[in-house]
Amino acid sequence: MAETRWSVPLSDVLVDDELLETARRTLQSGWWSMGPRVEEFERAFSEFCGVRHALAVSNGTAALHLALLACGCGPGDEVVLPSLNFVAAANSIANTGAQPVFCDIRGSHDLNLDPDDVESVITPRTKALLVLHYGGHPCDMERILQIAADRGLLVIEDAAHAPGATWRGRACGTLGSVGCFSFFSNKNLPIGEGGAVVTNDDEIADRLRLLRSHGMTTLTWDRHRGHAHTYDVVAQGLNYRMDELRAALGLVQLGRLPAANLQRARHVARYRSLLDGQAGALVPFDGDSENSSAHHLAVVILPRATPRDAVREALREKGIQTSVHYPPIHRFSLYARAATSRPLPRTQDIAERLVTLPLFPHMTDDQVDRVAAGILDALPARGRSRTPAKTMRVAAHSLEESPPDLVASPAENLPK
Numbered sequence: 117m118a119e120t121r122w123s124v125p126l127s128d129v130l131v132d133d134e135l136l137e138t139a140r141r142t143l144q145s146g147w148w149s150m151g152p153r154v155e156e157f158e159r160a161f162s163e164f165c166g167v168r169h170a171l172a173v174s175n176g177t178a179a180l181h182l183a184l185l186a187c188g189c190g191p192g193d194e195v196v197l198p199s200l201n202f203v204a205a206a207n208s209i210a211n212t213g214a215q216p217v218f219c220d221i222r223g224s225h226d227l228n229l230d231p232d233d234v235e236s237v238i239t240p241r242t243k244a245l246l247v248l249h250y251g252g253h254p255c256d257m258e259r260i261l262q263i264a265a266d267r268g269l270l271v272i273e274d275a276a277h278a279p280g281a282t283w284r285g286r287a288c289g290t291l292g293s294v295g296c297f298s299f300f301s302n303k304n305l306p307i308g309e310g311g312a313v314v315t316n317d318d319e320i321a322d323r324l325r326l327l328r329s330h331g332m333t334t335l336t337w338d339r340h341r342g343h344a345h346t347y348d349v350v351a352q353g354l355n356y357r358m359d360e361l362r363a364a365l366g367l368v369q370l371g372r373l374p375a376a377n378l379q380r381a382r383h384v385a386r387y388r389s390l391l392d393g394q395a396g397a398l399v400p401f402d403g404d405s406e407n408s409s410a411h412h413l414a415v416v417i418l419p420r421a422t423p424r425d426a427v428r429e430a431l432r433e434k435g436i437q438t439s440v441h442y443p444p445i446h447r448f449s450l451y452a453r454a455a456t457s458r459p460l461p462r463t464q465d466i467a468e469r470l471v472t473l474p475l476f477p478h479m480t481d482d483q484v485d486r487v488a489a490g491i492l493d494a495l496p497a498r499g500r501s502r503t504p505a506k507t508m509r510v511a512a513h514s515l516e517e518s519p520p521d522l523v524a525s526p527a528e529n530l531p532k
């Protein structure tokens with residue numbers, strides 16, 4: 117476990133001899149900037165995803181920015197994305213000069229974007245759909261790919277939560293034009309700071325490669341090996357390269373990813389059995405048997421009008437760290453002022469009620485149980501439910517999604 121003041125931190129990395137030895141050997145090699153380990157990591161990651169090209173980059177935000185640039189997004193373009201998302205996606209769009217246009221989510225059972233709402237905001241200026249697989253759960257790619265094909269749009273996947281997740285057997289991140297991954301410390305494949313862009317499109321791959329390193333036609337590593345002696349600059353690029361240390365750690369972590377994702381799935385199932393339908397709480401994303409999730413996040417949705425801060429404070433007092441994924445981007449001062457700003461009722465409703473619970477592969481069952489008990493103890497309706505969790509869950513979801521005249525607060529059902 118990493119040093120922490122929490123008895124149950126939100127996320128955690130395991131530091132063991134294999135990682136320490138890997139770091140020692142990499143440092144001893146004397147080549148620290150992008151080189152053979154990055155190439156090896158890229159080969160391994162592209163094989164893992166089943167995709168032609170994988171480029172390692174310095175972080176997930178860099179991956180998003182590069183993907184948007186390589187797809188030609190720029191001033192005058194609009195890019196549609198869910199507001200229930202990390203701000204990196206919107207900032208990356210804005211940093212190309214394009215305009216982010218936010219869409220709503222489906223509701224409390226599915227926190228991914230709503231394809232109907234995506235369709236409703238498409239204009240002649242729309243260039244791309246930047247979709248998120250929230251928490252590692254594949255979004256409705258059938259509808260998204262169809263909308264994109266019908267309207268001639270590019271699809272870029274923010275797969276920061278989704279390494280190892282699959283949609284109809286294909287890896288998330290490989291379903292659109294470009295997929296973007298983050299390897300930040302709290303992600304499923306943690307290396308500190310890092311990311312990757314993947315694509316099956318050779319031309320996009322060439323552009324990504326150039327833009328990643330100043331638009332230069334050769335790399336320092338190529339010149340060191342004697343493969344090149346000079347370079348030209350053919351694009352206005354950036355320095356979004358990964359270094360050898362992180363690539364070496366990434367190779368180890370990639371080998372551990374499938375087992376780590378299974379552990380995450382097990383913990384989420386335990387949370388679900390303890391919390392879903394209890395005292396009005398909901399655990400979203402149940403019952404998608406066709407696709408597999410990377411289970412990056414464990415999220416619980418509290419009943420409406422629950423004082424969320426008080427619930428989180430009660431957990432904090434027990435040493436349990438929680439978070440909120442996410443404060444919706446369209447409500448941040450910067451983006452609330454945008455010309456395309458509009459209300460997103462389901463995003464707003466859910467974002468005020470969700471709590472992200474601790475989740476990391478080496479969590480113990482006892483830790484999961486303590487977190488779940490902490491949530492239930494803090495809920496005002498605790499004790500009202502006498503029904504087993506599974507039965508209550510179905511009842512709770514159908515109540516949530518009922519027509520407005522059947523529910524006390526109709527925010528889920530407001531017309532778009």
Ligand SMILES: Cc1ncc(COP(=O)(O)O)c(C=O)c1O
Pocket residue numbers: 175176177178201202204205248274276277298299300309310311
């Ligand atoms: C959904 C999502 N997209 C993008 C990013 C950006 O990744 P990074 O922190 O590696 O820049 C994150 C990271 O938190 C994320 O959660």
